[in-house]
Amino acid sequence: MENMSRSGLFILKQFGFSDRLLIWLYMNSTTSDVMEFLNYSFNSTAIKPYMTKKDMRLAQTESLTKFVSENRENLLNTEKNKIDKILFKYDQNVLDKFMTVDERPLFFYLHGRQELLARSNSFVAIIGTRKISSKYFRIAQKVVQKYIQRGFITVSGLAKGTDTIVHTETLKLHKPTIAVLPTNFVSIYPKENKGLAQQIFKHGLAITSIGPLENTYRSSFLERNRYVALIADEVVVIETNFHSGTMNTVHAAKLLNKRIKFIPQENKKVNEYLISLGAEKISVTDYGN
Known part of the structure; x- marks a missing residue:
């Protein structure tokens, strides 16, 4: 099983998904690509307990795919965002x-x-x-x-x-x-x-x-x-x-x-x-x- 990539989690975090959901995805998702993740079934009984009401609203909106496609490059441009280093929760x-x-x-x-x-x-x-x-x-x-x-x-x-x-x-x-x-x-x-x-x-x-x-x-x-x-x-x-x-x-x-x-x-x-x-x-x- 391959974890959701850090860059994918980072982009989804900027869209507004909760840490609780993203942590579950990191631990359980079978894709490492954020675009592939968009096809994930949010109706899955396994994922529902980890979704807030806001997560459910965000998952149902069509703007998610548009957000990812339009912002992926800019978000990953750390110089533009004045970010010198991103530290991930589970990395040493x-x-x-x-x-x-x-x-x-x-x-x-x-x-x-x-x-x-x-x-x-x-x-x-x-x-x-x-x-x-x-x-x-x-x-x-x-x-x-x-x-x-x-x-x-x-x-x-x-x-x-x-x-x-x-x-x-x-x-x-x-x-x-x-x-x-x-x-x-x-x-x-x-x-x-x-x-x-x-x-x-x-x-x-x-x-x-x-x-x-x-x-x-x-x-x-x-x-x-x-x-x-x-x-x-x-x-x-x-x-x-x-x-x-x-x-x-x-x-x-x-x-x-x-x-x-x-x-x-x-x-x-x-x-x-x-x-x-x-x-x-x-x-x-x-x-x-």
Whole structure:
């Protein structure tokens, strides 16, 4: 039995089919060609349990064949899509030291200095609110500086506020930074960070689980936060509140047994909650000790 080819799965993924279905196809399909796959019977009782309602709608549309024929060449043009490397879930690759096969998406896309993930350096995720105050803005810069001095590689999510400070300050120090994106490499969000993204493509590394024709959903941001936690050896919280993407990353880090630190917050209840999660309260002067 021959597995569905990676390129075929990649194209079908861009059309909108779920990872659950595509994984089943990889494990069970008898064709390696995506066009041959289009003749596969979606009414098969074996495949139905692995199809979402969306998969069933997509499989019934006549636009699938047209999509494949019109987009195959462009999709496989990785240079056009700013993709330097596509990592497949079931291949042995650099992700092995960061996450298990079960924790990986079907595809992970890299753009920039791929060798950064293979380095022996430790990785620190420095995270915080998009609406960072001037006080914590300065603290964030100091935290970045201290971790850079200790040889860490910074990781963040390219969002407004804290993430932007982390990436910008790292690049100012002529050190590489890793941005985990909730979008593909073309549709950068937020738009005002497109220039920063270009700098990271050149001097650091951007990674994402979102392909060139895939949409970004609310769940994409949550997944981005989880990948930040997976890559990091340590997670440092600059400024946050109870209901935030930052706290979502903290929860993910706790489940992964990652070391979590935080700068004391103005809200004492937030401090108490972070401590209850096992986070270590520190002051900015603690860095470098």
